[in-house]
Amino acid sequence: MATKLGDWMDDRTGWRTHHATIFLRKIPKINWSYTLGSATLFTMFIQIVTGILLTLYYVPEPQQAYASVSYITNELPFGWLIRGLHHWGASAMVLLVVLHMVRVIIYGAYKYPREFTWITGVALLLLTFAFGFTGYLLPWDQRAYWATVVGTQIGEVTPVVGDTLRAVMLGGEEISGLTLTRFYGAHVWVLPSLLLLLVGIHIFLVIRNGITSVPKRGE
Amino acid sequence: MGDDADGPVDEKVGPLGPSIEDESSDDQGVSRRKLLAGSVGIMGGAIAAGIGVPAVFYVAGPSQEQQVAQEWVRLGSVTSVDSAEPTLMKATIERRAGYLTTTEEFSVFVTTENGTDFVALSNVCTHLGCRVRWVEEQSGFFCPCHNAVFNRDGSVATGPPPRPLDSFETKVEDGQIFIKGV
Ligand code: HEM
Ligand code: FES
Numbered sequence: 001m002a003t004k005l006g007d008w009m010d011d012r013t014g015w016r017t018h019h020a021t022i023f024l025r026k027i028p029k030i031n032w033s034y035t036l037g038s039a040t041l042f043t044m045f046i047q048i049v050t051g052i053l054l055t056l057y058y059v060p061e062p063q064q065a066y067a068s069v070s071y072i073t074n075e076l077p078f079g080w081l082i083r084g085l086h087h088w089g090a091s092a093m094v095l096l097v098v099l100h101m102v103r104v105i106i107y108g109a110y111k112y113p114r115e116f117t118w119i120t121g122v123a124l125l126l127l128t129f130a131f132g133f134t135g136y137l138l139p140w141d142q143r144a145y146w147a148t149v150v151g152t153q154i155g156e157v158t159p160v161v162g163d164t165l166r167a168v169m170l171g172g173e174e175i176s177g178l179t180l181t182r183f184y185g186a187h188v189w190v191l192p193s194l195l196l197l198l199v200g201i202h203i204f205l206v207i208r209n210g211i212t213s214v215p216k217r218g219e
Numbered sequence: 220m221g222d223d224a225d226g227p228v229d230e231k232v233g234p235l236g237p238s239i240e241d242e243s244s245d246d247q248g249v250s251r252r253k254l255l256a257g258s259v260g261i262m263g264g265a266i267a268a269g270i271g272v273p274a275v276f277y278v279a280g281p282s283q284e285q286q287v288a289q290e291w292v293r294l295g296s297v298t299s300v301d302s303a304e305p306t307l308m309k310a311t312i313e314r315r316a317g318y319l320t321t322t323e324e325f326s327v328f329v330t331t332e333n334g335t336d337f338v339a340l341s342n343v344c345t346h347l348g349c350r351v352r353w354v355e356e357q358s359g360f361f362c363p364c365h366n367a368v369f370n371r372d373g374s375v376a377t378g379p380p381p382r383p384l385d386s387f388e389t390k391v392e393d394g395q396i397f398i399k400g401v
Pocket of ligand 2: 364
């Protein structure tokens with residue numbers, strides 16, 4: 001029965017070939033450091049699921065942001081768990097993506113023909129940081145506020161366009177409700193769209209180019 | 220598995236890995252691949268359940284909350300109730316939705332036969348929730364949405380409503396009428 005359905009589907013989608021291409025592809029003899037990219041990917045899925053759950057209650061509005069976050073954490077059943085996973089998952093993802101990049105550097109896995117994989121990787125690294133930066137403001141407490149003050153002033157030292165850059169980031173001269181909504185919009189719509197697109201390209205390239213083997217002495 | 224990918228391309232296998240035919244070409248009962256796939260499946264299921272089950276409680280959370288703080292709500296003085304026809308009495312209640320508390324106007328019809336026993340009827344039609352009003356000529360509560368009529372005691376006279384108007388438990392204290400269960 002199951003195989004019959006599988007055949008029917010395969011005839012129309014070719015899923016067996018795709019499944020084999022993705023999961024049964026040949027890989028060289030490698031070690032645990034090669035799992036760091038997958039670990040990052042896994043963390044990303046956790047962030048997506050817990051992040052969507054948080055949007056059910058979080059309100060990106062100055063009067064309500066903090067209250068809605070403390071409602072999630074202190075009153076909702078398992079709210080502490082969902083928020084905690086998202087909070088620690090964010091740090092874990094930054095850590096993992098950096099370690100993954102270090103692995104790629106150490107093994108020289110960025111070389112021909114994987115330069116473009118590397119370039120999409122750099123974009124993914126920046127996106128991961130951007131997630132952290134925009135997400136940090138959302139609880140709208142003192143720490144969030146001052147971190148954003150500091151973060152945007154770092155942006156301000158950019159030559160020539162610094163002032164404009166900060167004003168655009170904040171939606172004005174100072175942090176306000178406009179800053180909160182644009183950080184929220186970036187955090188839940190702009191960045192996730194870009195992340196998914198780039199992760200798709202990144203993984204496609206990993207599969208299409210195959211994975212590097214551990215370099216041998218003198219290579 | 221564990222083959223050197225740099226080696227020549229295996230004809231049967233092709234550059235993209237083994238074809239599906241030789242998946243279970245293992246003489247032991249359970250192949251390494253099957254075992255690994257199985258454990259990944261079990262771990263994945265456990266993680267999905269570990270988030271999924273709490274998520275159900277998390278999503279359902281507010282539906283389990285007590286929304287109205289006061290148990291007994293004061294409607295007003297007993298003397299304001301007309302014994303001839305149902306009197307619409309207003310009260311404000313505090314309704315809590317998550318971390319927000321809002322005050323809400325709220326009306327009930329109060330009837331009395333003798334000035335000491337009171338019946339409090341909801342003014343919400345039991346059909347689809349429109350507000351009913353008392354129509355003296357018909358001596359009934361009329362719902363304009365689908366022309367339903369309820370009798371003075373709340374029972375359905377005509378129209379689509381499936382049950383009588385909801386009623387509230389009442390009590391009188393210091394000449395004030397209170398209702399319960401808003
Ligand atoms: C959201 C972030 C990222 C995800 C989800 C991700 C995911 C992956 C996965 C699953 C692989 C397969 C091999 C492995 O796991 O090591 C991989 C390979 C690779 N990644 Fe990433 N990655 C991310 C960020 C980055 C970054 C920041 C860089 C470098 C700037 C990078 C560069 C590469 C390169 C060059 C490869 C090919 C490595 C090889 O063939 O051995 N990636 N990535
Ligand atoms: S809602 Fe009152 S009759 Fe339909």
